[in-house]
Amino acid sequence: MRSVRSIALGILIRVERDGAHAAPLLDAKGRDLPQNDRDLLRALVKRTIRGAIRLDHVLSRHVDRPVEELDVSVRNALRLGAAQLLLLDRIPSHAAVDETVDALKEIAPRAAGLANAVLRRVAKGEARPGVVLLAETESPVRRLALETSHPEWLVGRWVKRFGLDAARAALLADDEDSPVDLLMDPRAGDSETVAAQLAAEGIETVASPWAPLARTVTQGNPLSHPLVSSGVLAVVDAAAQGVVELVARAPIVVDLAAAPGGKTRTLLARGIARRVVAVERHATRISRMAANLAAAGRRGEALLVLADGERAPLPAGRFPSVLLDAPCSGTGTLRKNPEIRLRLKPADPAGFAVRQRALLVAAADLLLPGGVVTYVTCSLEREENEDVVAEVLAGRADLERVGAESAPEALLAHALADGSFRILPGRSNDGFTVTRLRRR
16 A cells, blocks of 8 residues: 555646646545545645745755756655655654655655755754745845745735735735635525534534625534535635625526536525526536536526537627636635646736636626626736726726625625725635626
C-alpha cells in the first residue's frame, strides 16, 4: 500500500504538471484511507499548495539553482518536505524528511540524495513555523506576498484597490480551510428540524448570516451523511447563496452559465424562481446537474439546455430575470482552489473578459423591457467586472444600472457607489463581485 506522502506527492505533481484540481483528486485518492490518513493527506496537499510561493523562497536558499528549473517531481517533493518542516505542527523532522525522500525514490530515485540533503538543511536552518526571512529593504508588497504566499503582482493590485488592511485580511483568509456550507432545501424539511437531525448524528451547524437557507458546519463530516451524499441537501458557499438573493424574483429565471448548479438549486429552494432555464455547454456537467436536481425532488422545476450561453436557443426579449455567473479567473475562491494562485498570470483577467462581455451581451438580449440581468463573477479583478460592465453599457443604450437600495441587509455593507457589490474573501466566505443591469 502506498504511503500517505507518496499519494500526496502524486497529487501535487498532477496539479502542477497536468493542470488538475486538488479537491477532486483528494476525494478520489483519500476515499479508501482511514480517517486519520485522509486528514493527513488533505493537510499535506492543501498546505503545500497554499504555501508553495513562500516555500520556494525558503528552498531557494538551500539549492544551487533556481527552484523553477528543478524537475517537477523534485520541486514538489521539496515543497512537500518543507511544508511539513515549516508549516505543519506535530510532524517530527525525521518523519518529514525520511518519508518524503522515500516517496520521491518511487518515481525519481536519482534525485533522492539531493532531496535528502536540501530538506536536512531546511530542517536545520529555518525557524518554525514558516518565518520568512527578508531584508528590511524589501517592499511592503513583496513582504506581504511572501508572508501570505500569493503572487506579488496580485498582492500589489489588491493593496492598491482595497487598501493594505483589507488586502491583508483577504490574503490571510485564503490561507484558511473553508468551512462546509449547506443549502437547507425546504424539500428536505424545516431547516431547524434538519439541523437537529444532523446534530443527532454528530454534525453540528450554525445559521449563516449570508442567506436564509445557509448553515455552516462547525463539527463533523457532512459529506458522508445520506442527506448530503444523496444530493437532498447541497453544498453551496454561504456567500454564493447570499449573492443569489440579488437576482430579480420572477416566475422564470434564466441561469445562463449554470454548472455546477448551486445557484440554480438556490433560486428554486428560495422561491426566487418557480422555474429555472439552466444553460450549460458541457454535457457531463449538465448530466450531473440533472441527477442533483432529481435527488432534491426539483428536476421538474428546471429546464436544462445543453448550449453555449453566447448562443443559447432561447427567444430574445422574453425573460424578466437572467443570472449570469460568468466563467472567470476565480481570484475570490483561492481558499477552495489554492492552485489558482500558482497558475494565474497578470494578463489572464483581461483574457477572461473577452468571453464575459459576449455572455453579458447575450444575457441582456434575453431580457424583456424592465427585466434585470444579475452579473456575477467570483473574481475581484477590475478587468472582469467594472471594465466589462462599462464596455457593455457603452454599447447598449437600452441598459442601466440597478441601485443597491433593494439589496438584502446582509449585502448592503458590501455595496459600492455605483450600485455593484464587492465581497472580499473572508473566514466565512468566498469573494464575489455582482452588478445588476436593467433593460429600459
